[in-house]
Amino acid sequence: MPTKTLFEPPQNPMLPVTGQDAQFPIRRIFCVGRNYAAHAAEMGNEVDREAPWYFNKSAHAYCASGTQIPMPPETENCHFEMEFVVALDGEAANVNVEHAMDAVFGYCCGIDLTRRDLQAQAKEKRRPWDIGKDFENAAILGRVSPRSEFGEIGDQTIWLDHNGVRVQEAPLSDMVWSVPEIIAHLSRFYRLMPGDLIMTGTPAGVGPVGPGSHLKGQVEGLSEVEVSFSG
Known part of the structure; x- marks a missing residue:
């Protein structure tokens, strides 16, 4: 007999995939902190060069590219952070760097929104x-592109425009920790699984959004990501 539930369980959010009808179901979202030295410096921090470190977002924090959204509640200082995102379709548990990429399906563009004032309050306490x-x-x-279509990760440019003005731009090679290093390290603490996403950090130039703001960003070789905020 099918299991009875008190209410309809939520479905996993799905990401569209370039050139495919099948979609990518989101399981978990891991985020790498301070993975660009210039961004760490602009926030008054230093990069931890001994090991990468992480925070998480729920899969249900997902917002589809091209959406208009309200300003996030209970914040007076919501920041944008443009990111290169890794999408996994394989398992990885305590893997080494040489085999870390075996779990990667592809990549997409992402924007990490941060309620900076609430983050600062949490840090202080x-x-x-x-x-x-x-x-x-x-x-x-944004839309996921298979790894085979994107090619090797190198000097591809990551950028973001705020209301048509370029505010973030850097090569992916500026990342302190490479994608294989991140996957290998993270897999020591979690059994990474198909559907997991890794947001790999943001370059310098982050800043606040307001009602009417429009964000558009891209990593060279991937579909753009964009969002606007209702007035």
Whole structure:
């Protein structure tokens, strides 16, 4: 007999895939902190060069590219952060760097929204960042491109425009921790599974959005990601 539930369980959010009818179901979203030295510096921080570190977003923080959304609640300082996102379709548990990419399906563009004021309050009180990072529409994600179509990760440019003005731009090679290094390290703490996403950090130039703001970003070789905020 089918299991009875008290209410209809939510379905996994789905990402569209370039050139395919099948979609990519989102399981978990891992995020790498301070993975570009210039961004760490602009926030008054230093890069931890001993090991990468992480925070999480719920799969239900997903927002489809091209959407208009309301301003996030309970914040006076919501920031954009443009990111290169890795999509996994294989398992990885305590893998080494040489085999880490075996779990990768492809890549997409993402914008990490951060309630910076709430994050700062949490930091000051030495509390978790969840309320500043994990909320509705906080992970705007574009169409996934298979790894074979994107090619090797190198000097591809990552950029973001805010209201038509270029505010973030850097090569992916500026990442402190490479994608294989991130996957290998993260797989020591979690059994990575199909559907997991890894947002790999943001370059310098982050800033606040307001009512009427429009964001558009891209990693060279991937579909753009964009979002607008209702007035």
